[in-house]
Amino acid sequence: MAHILSPRRAALAQGDEGAGWLDRIDPRSRILGASLFAVAVVACSRLEVLGLAFACSLALLLAARLPIRPTLKRMAAMDGFILFMLVLLPFTVPGEAIVTLWGFTASWQGLARAVEIALTANAVVLALMVLVGTMEPVTLGHALHALKMPERLVHLLMFSIRYIGTLREEYLRLRVAMKIRGFRPRTNWHTYRSYGYLVGMMLVRAVERSERILGAMKCRGFSGRITMLHSFRLTRADLAFGAGLCGTLAVLLLLEFGPWP
Amino acid sequence: MHIVDGALANPVVIGGAVLAAGGIAMGLRSLTLEKIPAAGVLSASFFVASLIHVPIGPSSVHLILNGLAGLVLGWAAFPALFVGLLLQAVFFGFGGLTVLGINTLNIALPAVLSGLMLGPLIARSSPVTGAVWAGIGGAFAIGATTLMVAASLMLSGDEFVPAAQFVFVAHIPVMVIEALLTAAAVYLARQVKPDLFNALQGARP
Structure with missing residues (x-):
């Protein structure tokens, strides 16, 4: 990846x-x-x-x-x-x-x-x-956990690390979709509204994705523990x-x- | 609007770190196991959104969207924005290490405030009125962040007063853009997925 x-x-x-x-x-x-x-x-x-x-x-x-x-x-x-x-x-x-x-x-x-x-x-x-x-960003998370950073904060960090790449790809896909419909960013209301809708759509998709993630984690018995890979x-x-x-x-x-x- | 290492006086840096730690603790307290995935993925979204550059005249600005983060995440905006700043410092070299606390405080406190003040109003009103409130929240968060950055600089020395004033004036167009974008984003989210704002509902203690 x-x-x-x-x-x-x-x-x-x-x-x-x-x-x-x-x-x-x-x-x-x-x-x-x-x-x-x-x-x-x-x-x-x-x-x-x-x-x-x-x-x-x-x-x-x-x-x-x-x-x-x-x-x-x-x-x-x-x-x-x-x-x-x-x-x-x-x-x-x-x-x-x-x-x-x-x-x-x-x-x-x-x-x-x-x-x-x-x-x-x-x-x-x-x-x-x-x-x-x-x-490796994941190693950073584990090391911070070993250094007694609060567990939930480490979880948040790990999720961010994991999904920044995925969500950025999603953002780029949405931008391509806008581009082929003739969108060109300028300094006007249309541009700002379109960017706002873009961000709103990203958030909607993010929450829907997180619901699927939660389901997948529950199915695998996630208990909130961080398993030490290192x-x-x-x-x-x-x-x-x-x-x-x-x-x-x-x-x-x-x-x-x-x-x- | 990152402050770098070495610019601020020690009391400002330490005070900022202590207050930020308190805010992060508040945010984490509300994050149960069930809410961690939503908070994590949303915190990644705001990181990605901060990489978006929006044109303004011949130049462009990058988004901060801390007002929107506060509206969606509530108190969890504190740890979420801290994580974003940490990753930016470590992997992109933006900001600094000893100033992580004060930077987090300057960005996250206005976010949480706009979420606490305007979140309930938006939930009660129609999509269009809600969008107006969201726009106000977006402008407020940027304005408050700018004022807090200016205050951190000014508390550290009189020589920063002109720089602090400049930071504020330079961000007036950013306030307008963030207001428009936040309004549009909230309008769309209310239409497409009204329960977006409930994803972390319990996250507002």
């Missing part, structure tokens, strides 16, 4: 030599590692430290031998979202002037704040995509990963909060 959530999997399968070490690390360790890294990086605010943290994420990306371009492209897509805020910051933080544009003064302090946010956001998201985003085990690889991560975080935090100016 071509799944929208794991397009990288296919690319990974071609040359999984290097990614091997990542796959040997317990998914739980990877989730915890990404979370610890995120908290530590968010706690830092010195530009040198954040630059180092971003370099660590890049190193992780290279070490995991992920396809570099698509991964960085995704990261850049996020930057597109926050670009406006970042561009605005130099002009809204008071401080030493760099340049004056149309009566607005950009300050070094504001520029530093913008760089700080960009480095933090990218370092965290890149590490998250490399460590957790490379997992038995997670901590190995030496996890120890090495944990030690490496803790070392890196210690260096980052020491540089940030250490007794130097």
